[in-house]
Amino acid sequence: MLYFVYFCLYFLVFFFGCCVGSFLNVLIYRIPKRIPFWKGRSYCPACDAVIKPYDLIPLFSYFFLRGKCRNCNHKISNRYPLVESLTGLIALFIFREYDLSIEFILCFIFSALLITIALIDIDTLTISNELVISLLIPTAVSLVIHPDWLSRAIGFFAVSLPMLILTLIIPESFGGGDIKLIAICGLMLGYQNILLAGFIALLLGGAYGVILLIKSKDNRKKHFAFGPFLCVGILTAMLYGEWIINQYLQLFHLN
Ligand SMILES: [Zn+2]
Numbered sequence: 001m002l003y004f005v006y007f008c009l010y011f012l013v014f015f016f017g018c019c020v021g022s023f024l025n026v027l028i029y030r031i032p033k034r035i036p037f038w039k040g041r042s043y044c045p046a047c048d049a050v051i052k053p054y055d056l057i058p059l060f061s062y063f064f065l066r067g068k069c070r071n072c073n074h075k076i077s078n079r080y081p082l083v084e085s086l087t088g089l090i091a092l093f094i095f096r097e098y099d100l101s102i103e104f105i106l107c108f109i110f111s112a113l114l115i116t117i118a119l120i121d122i123d124t125l126t127i128s129n130e131l132v133i134s135l136l137i138p139t140a141v142s143l144v145i146h147p148d149w150l151s152r153a154i155g156f157f158a159v160s161l162p163m164l165i166l167t168l169i170i171p172e173s174f175g176g177g178d179i180k181l182i183a184i185c186g187l188m189l190g191y192q193n194i195l196l197a198g199f200i201a202l203l204l205g206g207a208y209g210v211i212l213l214i215k216s217k218d219n220r221k222k223h224f225a226f227g228p229f230l231c232v233g234i235l236t237a238m239l240y241g242e243w244i245i246n247q248y249l250q251l252f253h254l255n
Pocket residue numbers: 044045046047048049069070071072073074
């Protein structure tokens with residue numbers, strides 16, 4: 001019986017995450033086009049038909065409609081269910097760490113903003129200033145609950161300052177948005193976790209950059225979105241940073 005209750009609870013958290021993911025899809029589509037996200041109902045980008053409420057159920061509607069618009073049969077991008085299920089999964093991971101608590105809410109809002117930032121960066125190669133500033137809201141509340149000022153103040157500069165210096169030496173190595181993003185996230189995560197986040201991002205972004213160079217020898221793509229790698233690093237460090245750092249220290253018998 002207990003297992004069943006847990007199953008239902010986990011399913012509810014996952015579904016809640018999917019619903020938020022569905023809203024994030026709207027933000028990801030509308031923010032770069034400067035369409036107010038609160039205005040008007042969701043519509044099919046191909047035929048402009050307003051999507052009926054029963055076709056807006058996250059994940060289920062996509063599979064029920066077999067990925068096509070009910071009105072014009074236009075293929076719906078599989079990104080929509082992907083973002084929905086990703087947000088659902090992240091909600092589950094956060095729930096496992098924090099249960100239903102204020103930390104869960106803060107972490108989830110923070111993660112949802114990071115998902116939106118990452119996807120918009122993939123689409124447009126820009127990190128939305130408004131969204132980075134919005135990260136300050138969960139950060140400020142978290143600061144009131146856990147006022148570890150010193151760690152957070154150091155965190156603000158720990159990765160952003162080296163990135164800024166590198167960008168001054170080698171122009172365009174990082175975008176201004178990347179630097180602002182990691183600075184504000186340092187304020188949320190504290191210096192240890194933000195260093196880990198920066199390390200993970202460099203590792204993944206570096207590997208991706210190398211693959212990109214090998215794959216396109218003649219037509220060298222100079223830029224790629226680094227924001228998504230930062231977001232993956234930040235999310236991983238936020239949820240499992242303490243565990244990863246402990247494992248690492250144990251490896252060298254440092255704790
Ligand atoms: Zn349509």
